[in-house]
Structures are given as C-alpha cells and as structure tokens.
Amino acid sequence: MASDQLDALEALIRSRRGGDPDASYVARLFTRGRAKIAQKLGEEAVETVIAAVGSDPSAIVPEAADLVFHLLVLLADAGLSLDDVRAELARREGLSGLEEKAQRKE
Numbered sequence: 001m002a003s004d005q006l007d008a009l010e011a012l013i014r015s016r017r018g019g020d021p022d023a024s025y026v027a028r029l030f031t032r033g034r035a036k037i038a039q040k041l042g043e044e045a046v047e048t049v050i051a052a053v054g055s056d057p058s059a060i061v062p063e064a065a066d067l068v069f070h071l072l073v074l075l076a077d078a079g080l081s082l083d084d085v086r087a088e089l090a091r092r093e094g095l096s097g098l099e100e101k102a103q104r105k106e
C-alpha cells in the first residue's frame with residue numbers, strides 16, 4: 001500500500017470523529033471507545049495469525065488489511081498518527097533488533 005494511500009485512509013478515519021454511528025463503521029468504533037477499538041485490533045491480530053499458519057498465504061492479505069485499518073483507528077482515537085510511528089521507525093533505523101535486545105540486557 002502506497003504511503004499516500006495510508007495517509008488518505010488516516011485522514012478519512014479522522015474525519016469520521018463525531019460522525020453518525022449509524023452511517024459509519026469508524027464513527028461507531030469511536031463511539032464505542034478505546035477499549036473496544038483495542039479489542040477489535042486484538043481480534044484482527046489473532047485472525048492474521050490464524051491465516052499465517054494456514055496453507056494459503058494469500059489468506060493473510062485481507063486479515064492484514066483489517067489489522068492495519070484497525071491500527072489506524074486506534075492511533076487516531078489516541079490522538080496519534082502514522083507520522084508518530086514513522087518517526088519511531090526512523091529512530092530505530094540501522095539498529096539491528098538483535099543489537100537492541102542485547103543492549104536491554106546490559
């Protein structure tokens with residue numbers, strides 16, 4: 001998914017805040033609150049894991065889309081953005097996960 005597509009989806013999700021929960025799934029999620037959004041994210045993560053251990057790799061794709069979508073809703077609900085995540089990933093650039101783990105143990 002192109003970065004601008006994710007940015008557009010993020011903007012659309014934000015625009016649903018305060019919207020009609022009967023007309024918009026995202027507005028309904030915002031109305032239901034952070035814990036419900038987090039629960040949905042967890043469910044989508046589990047569904048992604050189930051698809052991942054199945055025999056058809058292509059089954060991962062729709063679950064991954066649900067997962068990313070619900071993550072964007074969670075970030076928006078928390079007043080955070082994809083740019084916050086990008087900044088954190090940029091901060092980690094060049095630092096191997098193995099190296100970082102070793103530093104934690106020091």
Ligand SMILES: N=c1c2ncn([C@@H]3O[C@H](COP(=O)(O)OP(=O)(O)OP(=O)(O)O)[C@@H](O)[C@H]3O)c2ncn1[C@@H]1O[C@H](COP(=O)(O)O)[C@@H](O)[C@H]1O
Nearest residue numbers: 009012013016023024025026027028040043065066069070
């Ligand atoms: N990308 C998505 C997207 N991915 C998944 N979903 C919805 O996420 C829900 C997840 O499925 P579930 O069966 O788990 O949901 P549920 O039946 O409501 O589950 P419960 O909460 O009742 O347990 C489904 O209703 C999907 O349609 C999405 N809903 C919306 N979008 C995007 O968000 C935009 C705004 O959506 P609305 O706010 O609904 O206009 C859309 O134009 C899309 O671009």
